[in-house]
Amino acid sequence: xxxxxxxxxxxxxxxxxxxxxxxxxxxxxxxxxxxxxxxxxxxxxxxxxxxxxxxxxxxxxxxxxxxxxxxxxxxxxxxxxxxxxxxxxxxxxxxxxxxxxxxxxxxxxxxxxxxxxxxxxxxxxxxxxxxxxxxxxxxxxxxxxxxxxxxxxxxxxxxxxxxxxxxxxxxxxxxxxx
Amino acid sequence: xxxxxxxxxxxxxxxxxxxxxxxxxxxxxxxxxxxxxxxxxxxxxxxxxxxxxxxxxxxxxxxxxxxxxxxxxxxxxxxxxxxxxxxxxxxxxxxxxxxxxxxxxxxxxxxxxxxxxxxxxxxxxxxxxxxxxxxxxxxxxxxxxxxxxxxxxxxxxxxxxxxxxxxxxxxxxxxxxxxxxxxxxxxxxxxxxxxxxxxxxxxxxxxxxxxxxxxxxxxxxxxxxxxxxxxxxxxxxxxxxxxxxxxxxxxxxxxxxxxxxxxxxxxxxxxxxxxxxxxxxxxxxxxxxxxxxxxxxxxxxxxxxxxxxxxxxxxxxxxxxxxxxxxxxxxxxxxxxxxxxxxxxxxxxxxxxxxxxxxxxxxxxxxxxxx
Numbered sequence: 001x002x003x004x005x006x007x008x009x010x011x012x013x014x015x016x017x018x019x020x021x022x023x024x025x026x027x028x029x030x031x032x033x034x035x036x037x038x039x040x041x042x043x044x045x046x047x048x049x050x051x052x053x054x055x056x057x058x059x060x061x062x063x064x065x066x067x068x069x070x071x072x073x074x075x076x077x078x079x080x081x082x083x084x085x086x087x088x089x090x091x092x093x094x095x096x097x098x099x100x101x102x103x104x105x106x107x108x109x110x111x112x113x114x115x116x117x118x119x120x121x122x123x124x125x126x127x128x129x130x131x132x133x134x135x136x137x138x139x140x141x142x143x144x145x146x147x148x149x150x151x152x153x154x155x156x157x158x159x160x161x162x163x164x165x166x167x168x169x170x171x172x173x174x175x176x177x178x
Numbered sequence: 179x180x181x182x183x184x185x186x187x188x189x190x191x192x193x194x195x196x197x198x199x200x201x202x203x204x205x206x207x208x209x210x211x212x213x214x215x216x217x218x219x220x221x222x223x224x225x226x227x228x229x230x231x232x233x234x235x236x237x238x239x240x241x242x243x244x245x246x247x248x249x250x251x252x253x254x255x256x257x258x259x260x261x262x263x264x265x266x267x268x269x270x271x272x273x274x275x276x277x278x279x280x281x282x283x284x285x286x287x288x289x290x291x292x293x294x295x296x297x298x299x300x301x302x303x304x305x306x307x308x309x310x311x312x313x314x315x316x317x318x319x320x321x322x323x324x325x326x327x328x329x330x331x332x333x334x335x336x337x338x339x340x341x342x343x344x345x346x347x348x349x350x351x352x353x354x355x356x357x358x359x360x361x362x363x364x365x366x367x368x369x370x371x372x373x374x375x376x377x378x379x380x381x382x383x384x385x386x387x388x389x390x391x392x393x394x395x396x397x398x399x400x401x402x403x404x405x406x407x408x409x410x411x412x413x414x415x416x417x418x419x420x421x422x423x424x425x426x427x428x429x430x431x432x433x434x435x436x437x438x439x440x441x442x443x444x445x446x447x448x449x450x451x452x453x454x455x456x457x458x459x460x461x462x463x464x465x466x467x468x469x470x471x472x473x474x475x476x477x478x479x480x481x482x483x484x485x486x487x488x489x490x491x492x493x494x495x496x497x498x499x500x501x502x503x504x505x506x507x508x509x510x511x512x513x514x515x516x517x518x519x520x521x522x523x524x525x526x527x528x529x530x531x532x533x534x535x536x537x538x539x540x541x542x543x544x545x546x547x548x549x
Contacts, residue, residue: 046198048205048227049545050252050333053296060315075200093205093226096197122246126237127230148333
């Protein structure tokens with residue numbers, strides 16, 4: 001648990017040993033890579049509906065996700081690291097989402113933003129065309145509740161994803177609670 | 179160029195724009211036939227965000243179905259709810275208190291400003307100017323905060339209910355709206371200085387995407403897309419609802435019919451919305467914010483149609499009732515669908531790079547088109 005606490009902070013993962021005339025940094029290469037990776041996540045501009053507007057609000061000056069290294073929103077999946085599923089996924093869109101995910105280079109992460117992407121949300125009952133949760137199509141790392149979520153909630157999700165990356169574990173390891 | 183537009187011949191290049199493309203503002207899929215760089219045909223493919231809202235409404239009661247309509251045209255959520263509430267009230271013959279009517283109009287106009295703000299920022303971003311996006315969102319956030327105080331939500335409000343509005347105004351509402359509009363006119367001037375007068379921007383907009391008044395009518399265009407061609411179609415003027423016949427405002431018309439005309443209509447409409455708010459904000463009558471209605475609404479057997487002016491054009495709600503607690507059939511006449519149908523006609527013969535300017539000034543919201 002103490003190690004988990006260390007991942008909550010954004011400090012450089014390592015120890016500085018003072019020596020005469022300078023210092024030596026001791027760290028694990030994996031930790032350094034994860035630390036660097038978590039602070040420059042480029043999101044894909046993937047918005048299908050209402051949540052996309054809140055995603056734009058997070059990109060704008062008041063909430064500003066560039067404070068956490070997310071500002072380089074890419075339109076091409078080949079340049080993106082994280083896909084924020086902002087909006088409902090319907091049956092016709094599901095193959096497109098899968099294809100976008102497959103086109104992204106590893107390591108890649110997924111945030112399901114809003115009730116629709118989590119479970120179908122308000123469109124769970126009585127519809128014939130909505131996918132009941134984006135995790136039926138691609139694996140999801142972080143879920144954000146809300147319809148649409150507040151910008152602060154999305155920021156919290158982005159920070160949660162950073163912590164997850166800093167822990168350096170795979171999805172399966174986290175699920176098993178290793 | 180001797181080849182006929184609208185046909186595909188050997189050697190033509192066919193490209194797909196979307197469904198994942200930032201300029202489509204969502205998940206629109208365009209199949210474009212090109213001869214060199216000249217557009218011969220644009221074929222929109224829909225359904226990537228078809229959520230079967232009309233079918234859902236058939237299994238929801240008249241109080242419940244309004245929340246789904248906020249998700250249709252989420253940039254004018256208030257106005258969508260307003261249209262549905264009006265249609266149910268027409269069927270039930272509910273008299274809405276005057277206070278509720280004024281609140282509704284105020285909220286509608288604030289929504290219209292917020293929607294045009296987002297359009298302005300996003301359209302400029304599509305054309306390669308990034309700064310307007312941040313300026314537009316600064317003002318939009320102020321409106322969102324005002325909405326949030328009263329309605330509890332930033333985007334999907336569900337504030338209008340049959341018989342009035344869901345809750346009374348927040349005590350700070352008048353103060354905050356006044357503070358906003360006193361600043362806002364200067365902001366519109368700032369927008370003009372930043373973008374409207376820019377010569378590069380004007381060159382990309384003027385003469386691009388011409389739509390004649392006859393075509394605008396025959397394609398069923400409405401809202402700023404038709405008013406940019408000089409077609410008078412503002413529902414607030416032609417078929418006034420609520421207190422629109424008691425306030426002074428002009429219907430904004432431009433005659434050029436190109437992208438720049440549609441752009442100017444929206445910019446001038448923001449000014450008109452501010453003037454409507456100015457007239458009403460000090461004159462909110464006292465009284466109930468909601469009429470007394472039965473807990474369970476049952477519309478009499480028959481067909482009911484109402485229409486309102488959203489930020490994109492005419493939204494019609496058509497309810498067929500069999501006398502039950504749920505509608506038998508609901509049809510929405512969404513403004514985006516008709517406006518999109520004119521895109522092919524506008525784009526033929528122009529260059530590929532201009533397509534973004536045309537789509538930007540049509541101001542499409544895809545969930546509104548697919549529903």
